[in-house]
Amino acid sequence: MNTSSPVTRQALLGALDGLLQPEQFRDYGPNGLQVEGCGEVTRLVSGVTASLALIDAAIAAGADAILVHHGLFWRGQDGRVTGWMKQRLSRLLAHDINLYSYHLPLDAHPELGNNAQLAQRLGVERLAGEAGRFGEQSLGLLGERRSGSAAELARHVEQTLGRSVTLVAEPDRAIERVALCTGGAQSYFEAAIAAGADVFITGEISEPQAHYARECGVAYIACGHHASERYGAQAVGARVAADLGLQHLFIDIDNPA
Template sequence: MDSEGDDRVTTRDDIDAYLRGLLEVDRFKDYGPNGLQVEGKPEVRKLVSGVTASRALIEAAGKAGADALLVHHGLFWRGHDGRLTGWLKARVALLIEHGISLFAYHLPLDAHPELGNNAQLGARLRLTADGRFGDQDLGWLGRPPAVMTSAALSALLQFKLGRAPLVVEGDGRSIQRVAWCTGGAQGMFEAAIHAGADAYITGEISEPQAHLARETGVAYYACGHHVTERYGAPALGAHVAQCFGIEHQFIEIDNPA
């Protein structure tokens, strides 16, 4: 538990309005709606944060006495047909049963300069950010704590994230410039190459990126979608709790992806 609170209460709508401004929600073109996705009870005393609004997380939040749930991956995405059936109906039903409001922030949470996934990952790896690249400036560019070999960066990632990355070696160059973008950002690899990176860190890899790494000499590190995006939601949740004087708890639901 991150904070005990002082029995203060805020409202669902106050949190919604505050986060819309803090995360600059309206400036992003995203894959789904950002903000309040499911309306629960109007008063919030306890906020739970997590990475994905899975059934396991919703059940855990209900047991923890949450009034609101704050996640990076919400329930509704572009391409869904809108029917509440199967797994989606089950998740929504749990939220309604417990009166839990669901707040979800996708790209706005990736991008926030202090509380976002990229900022939080960079801080854990002691990367000094000094630039942005790619679509909507979502990618980050910077320097490692020291000039590193590919093997040294791989070891740092494993130590800090608790999981060995999948590495596609480049040409063995010293790593002086690192680009990173959390989650499923393998499609931004070319932009990272053009931005002058010696190495690219993200969550996932697809078939084309292995060839690009070998042909351009830029090393590629796929560390896991979940593990690279497990830091933004608790940082944001703790911030909201501090601002409003409410209780906050981060609940980890492990995901091997």
């Protein structure tokens, strides 16, 4: 990491909010600054989830702030600060580290978001304008990638992400139009079908989706929640750090889910 000058906690928040525009989304928890730490930030660590392992790694890296996709607070959760919540919060507070979290805004950013970054790595060319969006709050990405078969595309996803995937499809099915929504977006499958997709790529698969795939003839590739969402926080962290002159480090805490 290079030498840099500190920026205020609020300046970093303003840069992240300006880039990701969280006010445009109905989300499952608070976006933005979730835990207040020191007033000035020099080193920013990005990661997928605000786990204890990531927090400890950020402390070891000398971070003043952490940017994640999955924060600490979610709608409907138990509000008591005990167990794992106490452990995570106590580490952040003891080391005066700011925690910034963006959920749906970080999925949806058209260039740096999880969906756009995964599509770029898989060679999926997004359709222009509104034709390139589908699903609730237009979070899903629709694009094109010619593949010899569903099996060939599944192998390509495995090689790109470095992990095995679940494919539900006739292996020889030709693929051109790709619908993609990272993480736990199983519920977007029917919208992907309605949008004319040949394949839906997401992180997870639930029992009903396998039946839908077989009955509708649309391929389904589940490539892991964590694996599909490793790229958005990394890209946003790098962009904001470059704009503000901060040091930035992405830390990937492996997760088999």
